[in-house]
Amino acid sequence: MSATAFQPQDPGFAARVRESFRRQAAMDTLGARLAAVEAGRVVIEMAWARGLTQQHGFLHAGMLAAALDSACGYAASTLMPEDAGVLTIEFKINLLAPAQGPRFRMEGVVVKPGRTISVAEGRAWGIAGDGQEKLIATLGATLMTVVGRDGIRH
Numbered sequence: 001m002s003a004t005a006f007q008p009q010d011p012g013f014a015a016r017v018r019e020s021f022r023r024q025a026a027m028d029t030l031g032a033r034l035a036a037v038e039a040g041r042v043v044i045e046m047a048w049a050r051g052l053t054q055q056h057g058f059l060h061a062g063m064l065a066a067a068l069d070s071a072c073g074y075a076a077s078t079l080m081p082e083d084a085g086v087l088t089i090e091f092k093i094n095l096l097a098p099a100q101g102p103r104f105r106m107e108g109v110v111v112k113p114g115r116t117i118s119v120a121e122g123r124a125w126g127i128a129g130d131g132q133e134k135l136i137a138t139l140g141a142t143l144m145t146v147v148g149r150d151g152i153r154h
Contacts, residue, residue, distance in 0.1 A: 006040040006113060010082040013039065017074050024070065032067055032106075034074075040110040042074040048102050059099035064106075064124055064137055068093065071108030072120035072141040079113045085146040089117075093139045101126035101134070108141075118143045 010016060014037045021027060021034050027044070030052060036043035044067050054060045069088055077086045105125045112119040122139035 006079050006110060008039045008079050010080070012082065013037075013078045016082065017042065017077055020077070021070075021074060026066055027070055030063055030067060032070070035105070037074070037078065039078050040075055040113070042071050042078065042108045044071045044074075044106045044108075046104050046106075048104070056098070059104060059126075061093070061095055061099070061137075064095075064099050064104070065091070065093050065139065067104070067106045068108070068122040068124055068137065068139040069141060071106040072122045072139060073108070073143055075108035075110050075120050076113065076118040076141075076143040076145075079110060079118070080145050081147065083147060085149070086118075087144050087146055089142050089144045091139055091141040093137055095137050097126070097134055097136045099124070099126055099136050101128050103127040104136075105133070114145070116145055118145065 017037050030046055032044050032046040035045045052063045073086050108120050108122045110120050120141045124137040125133040126136045127133050
């Protein structure tokens, strides 16, 4: 996936997104890290950890969905005003293959930015020890721009 050339409203979007991500306890719990922050595109990477698996040893779908949701939300956030927050209002995930691999990469890309509602798509890959990648999930997300509400800001 590649993001269309979007013009961010906030020239400091990358630093703002990185600071917000740093404060997100859920991503910290998953051991996730930001690998790329671009206008309209965010990549999150994480390693397999036993505490994130389901009974067969695969990364649990809920953990995968959380990371993909964050990738899409932060991708949308890159195009929002400096004082805006973002909240997911809907997503649909397609689980394409068991989430295997010592590493995972989740990419969120904005499809359609908007003043109030944005749409993003996410993809997740399992990365084998030899570097071979396999697409394991896709996610479509609808996100809401939130401005002027106490406690909701980037």
